[in-house]
Amino acid sequence: MVTIALDAMGGDHAPDENILGAYQAVDEFPLNVILVGQIDVLKKCIKKHKLKDVDSITICHADEIVGMDESPSLSFRSKKKSSIRIGLNLVKEKKADGFVSSGNTGAVMAASSLVLGRCKNVERPAITTIIPSMKDPLIMLDMGSNVDCKPKYLAQFAVMGSYFSSGVFNKDKPRVGLLNIGEESYKGNALTQSTYELLKEDSRINFIGNIESRYILKGDVDVVVCDGFVGNSLLKFGEGVSELFFSFFKSEWKQSVCSKIGLLFLNSALKRFKGKFDYQETGGAPLLGVNGVSIVAHGKSNAKAIKNALKVARKTVESDMVATMEKAFADDI
Numbered sequence: 001m002v003t004i005a006l007d008a009m010g011g012d013h014a015p016d017e018n019i020l021g022a023y024q025a026v027d028e029f030p031l032n033v034i035l036v037g038q039i040d041v042l043k044k045c046i047k048k049h050k051l052k053d054v055d056s057i058t059i060c061h062a063d064e065i066v067g068m069d070e071s072p073s074l075s076f077r078s079k080k081k082s083s084i085r086i087g088l089n090l091v092k093e094k095k096a097d098g099f100v101s102s103g104n105t106g107a108v109m110a111a112s113s114l115v116l117g118r119c120k121n122v123e124r125p126a127i128t129t130i131i132p133s134m135k136d137p138l139i140m141l142d143m144g145s146n147v148d149c150k151p152k153y154l155a156q157f158a159v160m161g162s163y164f165s166s167g168v169f170n171k172d173k174p175r176v177g178l179l180n181i182g183e184e185s186y187k188g189n190a191l192t193q194s195t196y197e198l199l200k201e202d203s204r205i206n207f208i209g210n211i212e213s214r215y216i217l218k219g220d221v222d223v224v225v226c227d228g229f230v231g232n233s234l235l236k237f238g239e240g241v242s243e244l245f246f247s248f249f250k251s252e253w254k255q256s257v258c259s260k261i262g263l264l265f266l267n268s269a270l271k272r273f274k275g276k277f278d279y280q281e282t283g284g285a286p287l288l289g290v291n292g293v294s295i296v297a298h299g300k301s302n303a304k305a306i307k308n309a310l311k312v313a314r315k316t317v318e319s320d321m322v323a324t325m326e327k328a329f330a331d332d333i
Helices: 016-028 039-048 072-078 083-092 105-116 151-169 190-201 213-218 228-253 257-276 303-318 321-328
Strands: 003-007 032-037 057-061 098-101 129-131 138-141 175-179 206-211 223-225 284-288 293-297
Touching: 003 016, 003 083, 003 303, 016 032, 016 039, 016 057, 016 303, 032 039, 032 083, 039 057, 057 083, 072 105, 083 098, 083 105, 083 293, 098 303, 105 284, 105 293, 129 228, 138 151, 138 228, 151 175, 151 190, 151 223, 151 284, 151 303, 151 321, 175 190, 175 228, 190 206, 206 213, 284 303, 284 321, 293 303
Parallel strands: 003 032, 003 098, 032 057, 098 293, 138 223, 175 206, 175 223
Antiparallel strands: 129 138, 284 293
């Protein structure tokens, strides 16, 4: 059975939501979870929520916590006994198959790269986010781990994203698109133009060309490639649009009786829409390119989001993604 180490002290709602999410996960999936954190705090929380001891959940003590606003490099050097560092060491020592954290994203990325190391020939790891569309879910990378990129980095992101889509979503020849300001090959800046040529020549991927941001959610692409600055900006803009959408309808509900009646008829459809575009359903974003499974969850993750992040970690382990990445880049120079 797959075993995942969970940073129980990371995120805005730690440790309560992390622990509750872990219990939901082991109840729903065949999974073992190691809660990593301050043992006294975790046991007190488990008792507070009247959770029973189960064989599938254990605790590994970690003295220190990395704050959400701490420097990633400084925290790695100064907090060797943090829940992030201890959790990743469990993966490195083969005591856990994967790691999940909703803590400091930069610290998780830095520690993952330094503790687990990069897959052979991988230039830069990339955060991969699962995004809903009008059709099937698609993935986008990089979502923030590399704000300054070279064409080779983006080309490797395309390969990593394609193999992840095949392994986790069972996509046959995933369609890979390069995020750009136009569909023509000559559009974009020097980075995208050079990347286009590399992707066109890479036999490992099914490159379909440039894709504009307005067409992403149509679902005619399986993997979208971009640098971390663009990806993270687009992701946060999308979160803002989603919040605006539901804030608008909440406000309209109070305007008149007619509005209430109309929204009542739309209630079930709105709930389905919210479920489809809710980050809680996605759970977590895999950090691809490191020599181990490391999942970055949203800092605001509640129990549901943590449960689904653990689900993503389990799927990534079961698909043998790390070995697949190693094989994919074995011949790169």
